[in-house]
Amino acid sequence: xxxxxxxxxxxxxxxWSASPxxxxxxxxxxxxxxxxxxxxPFSGGSRFVILTQEASGEQRRIHTRMPQVLDAAAAxxxxxxxxxxxxxxxxxxxxxxxxxxxxxxx
Numbered sequence: 001x002x003x004x005x006x007x008x009x010x011x012x013x014x015x016w017s018a019s020p021x022x023x024x025x026x027x028x029x030x031x032x033x034x035x036x037x038x039x040x041p042f043s044g045g046s047r048f049v050i051l052t053q054e055a056s057g058e059q060r061r062i063h064t065r066m067p068q069v070l071d072a073a074a075a076x077x078x079x080x081x082x083x084x085x086x087x088x089x090x091x092x093x094x095x096x097x098x099x100x101x102x103x104x105x106x
Contacts, residue, residue: 006038011033012031013026022100025098033070033095035050035068052068053068059095
């Protein structure tokens with residue numbers, strides 16, 4: 001993106017709790033979710049980072065931080081230059097949490 005911003009679509013994301021060490025999966029009722037990021041072109045491709053924030057609500061009991069999760073409209077606005085403070089928290093979808101199974105991604 002020309003703005004250096006991106007929104008990474010995902011079905012959800014994983015986070016580990018500290019003690020006891022358990023893996024949790026976060027998603028929404030209607031994926032995808034969009035993770036706010038910053039991107040930069042390099043020779044051979046682009047690279048990006050996902051922005052994080054202090055965990056809120058139920059997520060706080062699992063981990064101290066979480067990705068900046070956006071709905072589709074907010075992702076569009078973010079990529080077009082809107083300040084996160086102007087689109088959050090109203091555009092963050094409600095996240096569902098479940099303990100991940102051992103066979104899922106590590």
